[in-house]
Every structure is written in structure tokens, then in C-alpha cells.
Amino acid sequence: MLITKNKxxxxxxxxxxxxxxxxxxxxGCAPKQSATDKDEAPASYPVGSLKAVHTSGQxxxxxxxxxxxxxxxxxRETINKANENYGGTEGFNPHKSHNAAGDCTTCHxxxxxxxxxxxxxxxxxxxxxxxxAERGSGxxxxxxxxx
Numbered sequence: 495m496l497i498t499k500n501k502x503x504x505x506x507x508x509x510x511x512x513x514x515x516x517x518x519x520x521x522g523c524a525p526k527q528s529a530t531d532k533d534e535a536p537a538s539y540p541v542g543s544l545k546a547v548h549t550s551g552q553x554x555x556x557x558x559x560x561x562x563x564x565x566x567x568x569x570r571e572t573i574n575k576a577n578e579n580y581g582g583t584e585g586f587n588p589h590k591s592h593n594a595a596g597d598c599t600t601c602h603x604x605x606x607x608x609x610x611x612x613x614x615x616x617x618x619x620x621x622x623x624x625x626x627a628e629r630g631s632g633x634x635x636x637x638x639x640x641x
Contacts (some may be wrong), residue, residue, distance in 0.1 A: 541623025542608040544599075553604070564598045581619035588612050 539546040545553060556563055577587045588601070588610065602608050612618055613626035620626060 539605050540603070540607045542621055543603045543605050543623075545605045546623075559597075559599050559604050561597045564602075583618060586612075586616075586618060588618075 544559070553559070573589050574587060577589045580586050580588055591612070601611050608621075608624045609627050610618060610620055610624055611627040613620075614629060
């Protein structure tokens with residue numbers, strides 16, 4: 495019984511250590527710190543940009559801003575669940591596009607204004623600080639509930 499308990503404790507410790515080491519290696523993946531958490535004011539980036547919503551300096555060591563980098567901290571299932579019926583539109587989830595979604599940076603800007611590319615055909619509400627994609631030549635499909 496003692497051996498089993500020690501193995502379980504050792505396994506739990508090793509799993510916790512691996513988690514800590516992976517978070518450190520990935521640059522923290524922590525929520526953005528406020529200016530009061532640091533001695534310096536955070537850099538000014540547009541609301542909704544990746545650098546505005548991550549801890550100051552967290553993305554500085556990234557060689558490329560790929561979906562693989564984003565998904566190393568943000569779980570796809572969690573992202574999808576958080577965006578169900580987005581903006582109050584039943585069935586709309588910008589992260590479950592019927593078109594090829596592309597990289598995360600198709601919509602999410604690293605240090606500029608993020609763009610809701612769904613609005614190249616649709617007319618959805620924008621998150622704070624975002625802009626609509628330029629309208630394409632196709633019809634506009636309004637998915638919002640009738641008023």
C-alpha cells in the first residue's frame with residue numbers, strides 16, 4: 495500500500511513539474527498583466543490584437559505566429575465552446591467556419607486591428623476594437639435573429 499501511494503505521489507509531482515516546465519518554455523501563457531502588476535506601463539496595441547491581450551513581452555520570442563503556436567496554449571475545444579452562438583446569433587461560431595478557416599492570424603492581428611473575415615459575406619456584430627472584412631462580390635447573408 496505504501497509503495498502504491500508513493501508511486502501515485504511521485505507521478506502527480508512529475509506531472510505538475512512537466513506542466514510548469516511546459517508553461518515556462520511557452521513563455522508563460524498567462525493572462526495580460528495590468529500596469530500595476532509591473533513597474534512599467536504595457537506597450538500600446540489596438541484592442542483585440544494578440545499583443546494587447548497577452549502579457550507584455552510574452553509573444554516577443556515567437557519566430558512565426560502560426561496556429562500551432564496559438565494552439566500550444568489555447569485548446570481548440572475550449573475556443574469552440576467559448577464562441578458558440580457568438581454575438582447572440584444562434585449557430586454562428588467564427589471558429590467553426592464553413593469556409594477554410596486558415597491560420598489564426600487570418601482574423602487575429604498580432605499588433606494591429608483584428609478583422610472579422612466572416613463579414614466579407616455575412617453581417618455579424620464586431621468584437622470591441624475589431625473591424626469588418628471588406629465586403630466581397632457575393633451576397634451578404636445576415637445570420638442575426640429577426641427583429
